[in-house]
Amino acid sequence: xxxxxxxxxxxxxxxxxxxxxxxxxxxxxxxxxxxxxxxxxxxxxxxxxxxxxxxxxxxxxxxxxxxxxxxxxxxxxxxxxxxxxxxxxxxxxxxxxxxxxxxxxxxxxxxxxxxxxxxxxxxxxxxxxxxxxxxxxxxxxxxxxxxxxxxxxxxxxxxxxxxxxxxxxxxxxxxxxxxxxxxxxxxxxxxxxxxxxxxxxxxxxxxxxxxxxxxxxxxxxxxxxxxxxxxxxxxxxxxxxxxxxxxxxxxxxxxxxxxxxxxxxxxxxxxxxxxxxxxxxxxxxxxxxxxxxxxxxxxxxxxxxxxxxxxxxxxxxxxxxxxxxxxxxxxxxxxxxxxxxxxxxxxxxxxxxxxxxxxxxxxxxxxxxxxxxxxxxxxxxxxxxxxxxxxxxxxxxxxxxxxxxx
Amino acid sequence: xxxxxxxxxxxxxxxxxxxxxxxxxxxxxxxxxxxxxxxxxxxxxxxxxxxxxxxxxxxxxxxxxxxxxxxxxxxxxxxxxxxxxxxxxxxxxxxxxxxxxxxxxxxxxxxxxxxxxxxxxxxxxxxxxxxxxxxxxxxxxxxxxxxxxxxxxxxxxxxxxxxxxxxxxxxxxxxxxxxxxxxxxxxxxxxxxxxxxxxxxxxxxxxxxxxxxxxxxxxxxxxxxxxxxxxxxxxxxxxxxxxxxxxxxxxxxxxxxxxxxxxxxxxxxxxxxxxxxxxxxxxxxxxxxxxxxxxxxxxxxxxxxxxxxxxxxxxxxxxxxxxxxxxxxxxxxxxxxxxxxxxxxxxxxxxxxxxxxxxxxxxxxxxxxxxxxxxxxxxxxxxxxxxxxxxxxxxxxxxxxxxxxx
Numbered sequence: 001x002x003x004x005x006x007x008x009x010x011x012x013x014x015x016x017x018x019x020x021x022x023x024x025x026x027x028x029x030x031x032x033x034x035x036x037x038x039x040x041x042x043x044x045x046x047x048x049x050x051x052x053x054x055x056x057x058x059x060x061x062x063x064x065x066x067x068x069x070x071x072x073x074x075x076x077x078x079x080x081x082x083x084x085x086x087x088x089x090x091x092x093x094x095x096x097x098x099x100x101x102x103x104x105x106x107x108x109x110x111x112x113x114x115x116x117x118x119x120x121x122x123x124x125x126x127x128x129x130x131x132x133x134x135x136x137x138x139x140x141x142x143x144x145x146x147x148x149x150x151x152x153x154x155x156x157x158x159x160x161x162x163x164x165x166x167x168x169x170x171x172x173x174x175x176x177x178x179x180x181x182x183x184x185x186x187x188x189x190x191x192x193x194x195x196x197x198x199x200x201x202x203x204x205x206x207x208x209x210x211x212x213x214x215x216x217x218x219x220x221x222x223x224x225x226x227x228x229x230x231x232x233x234x235x236x237x238x239x240x241x242x243x244x245x246x247x248x249x250x251x252x253x254x255x256x257x258x259x260x261x262x263x264x265x266x267x268x269x270x271x272x273x274x275x276x277x278x279x280x281x282x283x284x285x286x287x288x289x290x291x292x293x294x295x296x297x298x299x300x301x302x303x304x305x306x307x308x309x310x311x312x313x314x315x316x317x318x319x320x321x322x323x324x325x326x327x328x329x330x331x332x333x334x335x336x337x338x339x340x341x342x343x344x345x346x347x348x349x350x351x352x353x354x355x356x357x358x359x360x361x362x363x364x365x366x367x368x369x370x371x372x373x374x375x376x377x378x379x380x381x382x383x384x385x386x387x388x389x390x391x392x393x394x395x396x397x398x399x400x401x402x403x404x405x406x
Numbered sequence: 407x408x409x410x411x412x413x414x415x416x417x418x419x420x421x422x423x424x425x426x427x428x429x430x431x432x433x434x435x436x437x438x439x440x441x442x443x444x445x446x447x448x449x450x451x452x453x454x455x456x457x458x459x460x461x462x463x464x465x466x467x468x469x470x471x472x473x474x475x476x477x478x479x480x481x482x483x484x485x486x487x488x489x490x491x492x493x494x495x496x497x498x499x500x501x502x503x504x505x506x507x508x509x510x511x512x513x514x515x516x517x518x519x520x521x522x523x524x525x526x527x528x529x530x531x532x533x534x535x536x537x538x539x540x541x542x543x544x545x546x547x548x549x550x551x552x553x554x555x556x557x558x559x560x561x562x563x564x565x566x567x568x569x570x571x572x573x574x575x576x577x578x579x580x581x582x583x584x585x586x587x588x589x590x591x592x593x594x595x596x597x598x599x600x601x602x603x604x605x606x607x608x609x610x611x612x613x614x615x616x617x618x619x620x621x622x623x624x625x626x627x628x629x630x631x632x633x634x635x636x637x638x639x640x641x642x643x644x645x646x647x648x649x650x651x652x653x654x655x656x657x658x659x660x661x662x663x664x665x666x667x668x669x670x671x672x673x674x675x676x677x678x679x680x681x682x683x684x685x686x687x688x689x690x691x692x693x694x695x696x697x698x699x700x701x702x703x704x705x706x707x708x709x710x711x712x713x714x715x716x717x718x719x720x721x722x723x724x725x726x727x728x729x730x731x732x733x734x735x736x737x738x739x740x741x742x743x744x745x746x747x748x749x750x751x752x753x754x755x756x757x758x759x760x761x762x763x764x765x766x767x768x769x770x771x772x773x774x775x776x777x778x779x780x781x782x783x784x785x786x787x788x789x790x791x792x793x794x795x796x797x798x799x800x801x802x803x804x805x806x807x808x809x810x811x812x
Contacts, residue, residue, distance in 0.1 A: 009646035011469050012476070016639040023632055060469045063417055070418070225678055226429055233422035240415035272631055272678040 011060045015280070018055055018064075018287075021047045022279035035377035037138050037282050041370060044286020057287050061280070066246065068281030069134045069342055073247040074232045075274040076137040077254015078267055079146050080155065082205040085255075088153045095153060095321035096160025099337050102317035103128040104168065106309045120361075122172045123351035127365045128310050130165035132341025132373065133158035134247065134281060139377045140336070143384055150329045150387045153322060154336040159248065163193050165343050166244050169350065192242045200235060200252040205259050212260035225269040228257045245343060285341060289370050293363035302360075307368045311375070314338050332387035335380050339373040417466045421686070424461055424470075424693075427453045428685035441783035443544045443688050447776060450692020463693050467686070472652065474687030475540045475748055479653040480638045481680040482543040483660015484673055485552050486561065488611040491661070494559045501559060501727035502566025505743050508723035509534040510574065512715045526767075528578045529757035533771045534716050536571035538747025538779065539564035539653065540687060545783045546742070549790055556735045556793045559728060560742040565654065569599050571749050572650050575756065598648045606641060606658040611665050618666035631675040634663045651749060691747060695776050699769035708766075713774045717781070720744050738793035741786055745779040 021043040029039030047054045055061065085092075107128035111121025136158055140146040146155070170189040208214065215224035215231075232253040239249030257266055294303055319334035348365040351357030357365070427449040435445030453460045461467065491498075513534035517527025542564055546552040552561070576595040614620070621630035621637075638659040645655030663672055700709055725740035754771040757763030763771070 008472055008652055009643060011472070012639060012643035012646055012652055016636065016643045019632070019639060020636050023636065059465045063466045063469065066414055066417070223681065225681055226425070229682060230422065230426050230429065233418060233425060237415060237418035237422045240418055246414055246418055269678050272675050273682060275629065275631055276635060276679060 011058070014055050014058065014061055015064065017047055018044070018061065018280055018283040019276075022283045026279070035139060035142055035381070037135060037142070038374050038377060040279055040282035041286040041373060044283035045289050045291070045370075046286070047283070048287035048289065050289055050291035055283075055287055057284065061284060061287070064277065064280035065284030066281075068277040068279065068284070069247050070232065070236050070250040071270075071273050071277040072134050072138060072281060073251040074254040075270060076133075076141070076146065076155065077251040077256075078258050078261070078270060079141070080152070080251075080255050081258055082201055082255055084147075084152055085156050085201075088149060088156055091322055091325055092153045092156030093160055094324075095157035095318045095333060095337065096164065098317035098321040099131065099157060099314055100129050100161045100164045100168075100317070102313040103310060106313040110306065110309060117356065119172065119354075119356045120351070122168070123347065123356050124306075124361070124365075126165060126168040126172045127344040127347040127351070127357075128306070128313070128340070128368075129168060130161050130340065130343035130347075131158045131314070131337045132339045132343065132369070133162055133251070135339040135341045135373050136336055136376075138278070138282075139339075139380055142377075143381060145384060145387075148387070149325070150332050150336070153325065153329075153333050157318065157321070157333070157337060159197075159251065161337075162245050162248060162343055163197065165347065166193060169347050170243065172347070172351070189243055193244055196239065196242060196244060197248065197252065200249075201255065204252060204256040208256045208259040212262070212264070215257065215260055215264060215266075223269060224257075224260070224264040224266050228253075228266055228270065229273070231257065245346070247342070281342070285345070285366075285370060285373070288345065288366050290359075290363040290366065293360055294367050299360050299364060303364045303367045303371070306364055307371045310340060310368050310372055311338055328383075328386045332380065332383045335376060335383060339376045340369045341373060344369050417464070420461050420464065420467055421470065423453055424450070424467065424686055424689040425682075428689045432685070441545060441548055441787070443541060443548070444780050444783055446685055446688035447692040447779060450689035451695050451697070451776075452692070453689070454693035454695065456695055456697035461693055463690065467690060467693070470683065470686035471690030472687075474683040474685065474690070475653050476638065476642050476656040477676075477679050477683040478540050478544060478687060479657040480660040481676060482539075482547070482552065482561065483657040483662075484664050484667070484676060485547070486558070486657075486661050487664055488607055488661055490553075490558055491562050491607075494555060494562055497728055497731055498559045498562030499566055500730075501563035501724045501739060501743065502570065504723035504727040505537065505563060505720055506535050506567045506570045506574075506723070508719040509716060512719040516712065516715060523762065525578065525760075525762045526757070528574070529753060529762050530712075530767070530771075532571060532574040532578045533750040533753040533757070533763075534712070534719070534746070534774075535574060536567050536746065536749035536753075537564045537720070537743045538745045538749065538775070539568055539657070540684075541745040541747045541779050542742055542782075544684065544688075545745075545786055548783075549787060551790060551793075554793070555731070556738045556742070559731065559735075559739050563724065563727070563739070563743060565603075565657065567743075568651050568654060568749055569603065571753065572599060575753050576649060578753070578757070595649055599650055602645065602648060602650060603654065603658065606655075607661065610658060610662040614662045614665040618668070618670070621663065621666055621670060621672075629675060630663075630666070630670040630672050634659075634672055634676065635679070637663065651752070653748070687748070691751070691772075691776060691779070694751065694772050696765075696769040696772065699766055700773050705766050705770060709770045709773045709777070712770055713777045716746060716774050716778055717744055734789075734792045738786070738789045741782060741789060745782045746775045747779060750775050 022040040025039035025043030026036040029036055046052055049056055104125045107125030108121050111124045136154055137146065140151045140154065145151045167186060167190050171186055215227045232250050235249035235253040236246040240246040294300060314337050315334045318337040319330050322330035322333040345366055348357050348362050352362045428446040431445030431449030432442040435442055452458055455462055510531045513531030514527050517530045542560055543552065546557045551557045573592060573595050577592055621633045638656050641655035641659040642652040646652040700706060720743050721740045724743040725736050728736035728739040751772055754763050754768050758768045
């Protein structure tokens with residue numbers, strides 16, 4: 001039914017409640033000197049089914065959450081120059097890779113220790129792998145450290161580990177579906193992912209650098225906003241179609257558009273979309289958290305164990321990968337890689353549908369994502385001065401925190 | 407399932423295709439010297455099930471279409487001062503009222519002539535009643551005539567007839583549900599509607615005039631954007647909850663925020679949302695059009711008859727109501743009231759679910775909406791100079807067309 005009155009009223013009310021609650025959570029946490037996104041996630045917990053039950057995760061809320069993280073990564077891409085990212089390519093790749101291997105091993109070991117099936121163990125492992133590039137970059141934007149060498153390394157590593165997580169997800173999904181593993185389909189996912197990223201990160205940015213006016217066809221649009229947003233949605237959709245996370249496409253689109261920044265007031269125009277959509281993503285993570293399922297001692301113990309494992313393995317892997325940058329930055333980078341979020345929840349969600357992740361395990365994985373996200377920002381803030389001090393390129397400084405989300 | 411990969415890819419692709427297609431349709435029609443929204447609607451027809459079948463109207467697309475018309479009316483409210491609207495209150499009320507009575511009578515007569523049931527006849531009549539305030543105001547913004555006296559009269563009259571249409575819809579829904587009519591529930595809808603509109607149009611704007619800083623609480627938000635958008639979503643949701651069209655709430659919220667315009671750069675910040683969302687509304691109307699159901703001669707004849715009836719009755723009623731403003735403006739206003747759209751489609755949609763409107767009749771009503779919308783803009787453009795010439799307050803001029811949608 002189109003535009004059914006009750007449905008429209010329900011969706012508009014959900015969106016209104018989420019936006020109002022996250023904005024209040026944001027403000028309260030700022031006044032307490034705490035990171036805004038923690039306030040937004042907790043606001044989602046409070047209005048969600050766990051506490052007040054004002055909002056449930058329906059399709060519309062999910063779509064807004066997805067666009068929230070898409071526009072978040074588009075914004076992060078806008079703040080990122082491919083040359084600056086390439087400059088940290090080697091440590092970022094190493095941080096990403098080692099930051100995947102250790103959590104994967106730890107998660108798989110935990111599954112085996114819990115006497116779970118191989119498929120379930122691989123799903124647990126895959127869900128522990130991916131740093132939340134959405135949450136981490138929101139924290140970096142908040143702290144004004146996105147532009148630092150350590151910030152770039154975290155960002156690059158998070159993209160690397162998202163790609164590895166997607167490949168592991170393909171493996172896990174293959175295992176869950178067939179009971180067996182199809183090596184060729186894993187290779188196809190890997191080849192597609194690398195081609196997609198290389199094509200747009202290198203070719204796309206080079207093209208935009210040479211033809212920035214493409215976003216400003218005379219009379220096609222007096223503002224470059226819609227062409228830029230169309231590019232963002234297009235690459236996000238394409239990434240999702242080939243089995244990658246949509247946010248990778250959005251990030252690449254942002255980096256492409258960033259090459260035309262001298263020509264266009266593009267950030268000013270994207271800023272309102274960046275202010276409007278991301279709160280739905282953070283609120284949604286809180287809404288997904290099922291406190292009820294975590295209430296019994298067994299689940300709570302499992303949550304504690306999984307969270308500790310997620311923190312320790314990621315810290316160790318990322319720290320080892322970043323050591324070449326010095327101890328100060330390595331500690332900052334390692335902590336910055338700890339938050340899990342959207343990709344872990346996606347993996348767990350797919351496992352739940354495939355019946356290899358039960359409701360308790362799903363709640364534990366979402367709980368681990370929220371816990372790692374809540375713990376990290378204050379620590380990152382403490383470590384920031386030390387990381388910035390040992391920053392060679394401190395002169396270039398971080399992008400100023402944005403007025404909309406600041 | 408949360409963030410299911412295939413679902414995310416599908417939704418992002420739909421949004422991408424609609425935004426790209428409407429933007430191309432927009433541009434092609436501008437180059438042809440035709441109104442942009444006609445290009446956007448036809449782009450929706452082309453990518454929709456009628457022609458290419460690239461996009462279907464799923465829940466996500468509908469929600470974006472709804473937010474499209476919500477942000478459209480929020481924008482129109484931002485361009486509207488309550489004092490200016492009150493100045494045309496009397497002719498606007500008369501245009502609205504007479505512009506409802508004649509189409510209603512005509513539609514009911516047609517239903518009876520076609521041997522339809524009383525309930526079906528009332529649904530047809532109610533679907534013919536409401537001028538599309540969304541489409542009409544987009545055309546007025548396009549022509550830069552929203553600020554003229556004739557433009558204000560059309561806008562006020564369209565709001566009046568939306569309210570009357572909602573009351574008729576309550577009557578029709580009552581008839582369809584019970585077979586009988588509950589007079590008290592109709593009175594409740596009427597009283598709620600009038601109270602809601604009067605409370606926010608008068609009290610709300612007076613409050614904002616006196617306390618404009620409410621949108622700019624120190625540290626709550628350095629930008630007034632989110633408080634303004636939260637107000638918009640809140641009033642839209644509230645309007646929908648009490649059985650009014652959500653767009654009425656969005657329009658009232660826009661008028662409230664307009665009272666603080668001197669204090670805030672609010673239009674600049676809302677502009678990107680206004681550029682992003684409304685194309686989904688116009689595209690959606692095209693997607694809903696089912697050319698297949700209109701292919702047989704009987705349906706085509708019915709479409710012709712209903713469209714002619716819709717045009718003639720609205721022209722006559724609105725013209726009579728506007729005569730006190732002079733013949734030039736009256737003709738302009740009468741033509742401006744002809745486009746039907748969202749409310750007619752909502753009424754027909756509810757009738758279809760209640761089994762009093764069949765698929766053919768639904769397609770005819772959507773077709774009539776599209777046909778009236780396509781016919782009007784060129785005529786309005788022809789009549790505009792004449793209406794503007796006889797404009798006493800020509801000095802105040804129209805709001806300049808907005809760069810984003812211009």
